[in-house]
Amino acid sequence: MSGCEMSRSPFSEESISRKHPFSANRASTRNSTARYTPLTQFLTNRSSSFKAMAKPNSMLVYTGGDTKLYTDIRTRLTSLLPPDEITVFNVSVEALRKQPWNEKATVCVILASTNDLDDTAWEKIQAYFNQNGKIIFVCQNKLLASISGSSTKENASILRFAFGNQSKKLKETNKEFVKFLEKNMKKLPKAAAINETFRSKDVSVGANFTVVLKKEPEAPLFLYMQNNGSLHASALFSDATTQELIAPNSNLLKDSLQGVGVKVSETEIPALTKGVLTAEYESMIDGIAGLRLGEEIGLQPRILLRKAEAVQEFGLPDATDQLLPIEVVSRDSEECTSNEFDFDLYFDQLQCKIGQVISVVDVATTTMDIVQSLNSGIPSLETVVVVANRQTRGRGRGGNEFISPRGTAMFSFSFCVPKSSSLANNLSIVQQVFCVAIVEAARNLSGYPDFPLRIKWPNDLYFDRSHKVGGMLLTCKPRDDSFLMNIGCGMNVSNEKPTICLNDMLPKEAETKITREQLIAETLNRFSYYMADYEKNGPETFKRKYYEYWLHSQQEVLLSDFDERVTIRGIDEHGYLQVRSKSNPDKIFSIGDDGNTFDMMKGLIRHKY
Incomplete structure (x- = not known):
């Protein structure tokens, strides 16, 4: 057997009879009566004082589908961007065309390719530029690399790249700009340096910009364009190759980011570290069937497990992207007591089978990869x-990366759903079950029955309908007579950046703070309970609980792919969004969450590319 038999299922009766997860909790119920006052007035007064934004700042990188190029650029950006403040996305051409990425949180767009960018994509880029956008063009095959020997028509295309389709008046501005380019490019063969400025003359057509053409000796050619309006949008063109721009010993990317007004903070990328693995009771380690010590197992990263005694004798190799060494220890070992994670606090809160064996890594790539590798081995x-x-590569839906600072509860776990269970027919509902579990866990630990953590369908956690506080990712694959489910979660608990955290949502006079150890354990408790409850009582009881915590009752949204306005009625047995057509009230249908994005503030549901 694979170890997924019903007796070890997280939603079996045994899993919730050991200790009922809603039994008295020393940490949360001790002061709940004395501490409780309605949070409504407190939050009304305090919400305007939050310095955080609705979501972290982001930088978009377009490479025309070249994943290696994106990886190279992403690695260099990691050493230049302020830690825990800006997340980087590898954006597709379809996302550039159709997604609502043109927003304040987008601090910069790096275009490292012009492949597949059509008029629609350029119009979105133009709109972004005209609304305080910051753009770095690294498209040397199409832009400045060919200026010196190109025709007037080709030179004119530079303005098109920045401003999209042109009116007749803008074409006149183009001609003036082309003359400026031609005049100065003729100087380059004879001059080692150049520094010239072009100012548009016709602001009535939106051509209110300044262009600086600059080249220093033995340096790439740069063309800097700035919108002269109050928004100070800027774009930077260069004939530097991408590899020149991102070379570790080069300041070109740093200078380019600063040139368009992006905050730069040279950052040392944290080194990956080894992990420790322990269990609630020491006998559990020896009882692990198929435990393989001293050999590399699993997927990527490969896992090397070695007991403490063997580590003293043989040591452990360094952690890398490809290999994670893990020391197997007892709870009272120095490795546990000196760890940043408080194992005693965690196990004191834990009341279910999930999580009785735990591995903690100080600096990891992503916990999702580690848990999948452990399960494979x-x-x-x-x-x-x-x-x-x-984490250095926190992963969200669609391959998106997310910021993972210290103070965040970052964890992944796995469990099996037997194919014979009723839940096996509705596996996608598991993400809604998890969201209810973590909301209830935070509410219980806070001591405030009206703690303002809410669910944004399908898998995000929000405060005040605008501030994202956490999210989760669910994957699934068949294994023998079961489905192996993996859940990854990131929840802001005590971190000041990039937005707000759970402890920011408590009054300053709160007697206790939420800890990530207790939040993880209590979330597992309640997840186990609601999985068992769903299996025993079906979806209706669970859905009533889900609606207590979600944000979307009777909300009207636009299904942009179908240009149809609908009213949200709830979720179906699979966890899909159930909606009613506004134009045809008899039409009720469900929307799956796979590949969709829900822009709550704009009332849109779009297909996510």
């Missing part, structure tokens, strides 16, 4: 929890 560890104090 040791199938009997299907209920292991992996926690990171910090």
Whole structure:
């Protein structure tokens, strides 16, 4: 057997009879009566004082589908951007065309390719530029690399790249700009340096901009364009190759970011570290079926497990992207007591089978990869929890990356759903079950029955309908007579950046703070309970609980792909969004969450590319 038999299922009766997850909790109920006052007035007074934004600042990188190029650029950006403040997305051409990315949170767009960019994409880029956008063009094959020997028509295309389709008046501005380029490009063969400025003359057509053409000796040619309006939009063109721009010993990317007004903070990328693995009771380690010590197992990263005694004798190799060494220790070992993660606090809160075996890594790539690798190498560890104090490549839906600072509860765990269970027919509902579990966990630990953490369908956690506080990712694959489910979660608990955290949502006079150890354990408790409850009582009881915490009752949204306005009625048994057509009230249908994005503030549901 794979270790996924019903007796070890997280939603079996046994999993909730050990300790009922809603039994008295020392940390939360001790002061709940004395501490409780309605949070409504407090939050009304305090919400305007939050310095955070609705979501973290982001930088978009377009490489025309070249994943290696994106990886190279992303690696260099990691060393230049302020830590825990800006997240980087590898944006597709379809996203450039159709997604609502033109927003204040987008601090810069790097275009490292012009492949597949049609008029629609350029119009979106133009609109972004005209609304305080910051753009760095690294498209040397199409732009400045060909200026010196190109025709007037080709030179004119530079303005098109910045301003999209042109009116007749803008074409006149183009001609003046082309003359400026031609005049100065003739100087380059004879001059080692150049620094000239062009100012548009016709602001009535939106051509209110300044262009600086600059080249220093033995340096690439740069063309800097700035909108002269109050928004100070800017774009930078260069004939530097991408590899020149991102070379580790080059300041070109740093200077380019600063040139368009992006905050730069040279940052040392944290080194990956080894992990530790322990269990609630020491005997559990020896009882792990198929435990393989001293050999590399799993997927990527490969896992090397070695008990403490063997580590003293043989040591452990360094952690890399490809290999994660893990020391297997007892709870009272120095490795546990000196760890940033408080194992005693975690196990004191834990009341279910999921998470009785736990691995903690100080600096990891992503906990999702680690838990999947552990499950592949040791199938009997299907209920292991992996926690990171910090991640370097936190992963969200659609391959998006997210910021993972210290103070965030970053964890992944796995469990099996037997194919014979009723839940096996509705696996996608599991993400809604998890969201209810973490909201209730935070509410219980806060001591405030009206703690303002809410669910944004399908898998995000929000404060005040605008501030994202956390999210989760669910994956699934078949294994023998079961489905192996993996859940990854990131929740702001005590981190000041990039937005706000759970403890920011408590009054200053609150007697206790929420800890990530207790939040993880209590979330697992309630997740186990609601999985068992769903299996026993069906979806209706669970859905009533879900609606207590979500944000979308009777909300009207536009299905942009179908140009149809609908009213949200709830979720169906699969967790899909159930809606009613506004134009045809008899038309009720469901929208799956796979590949969709829900822009709550704009009332849109779009297909996500």
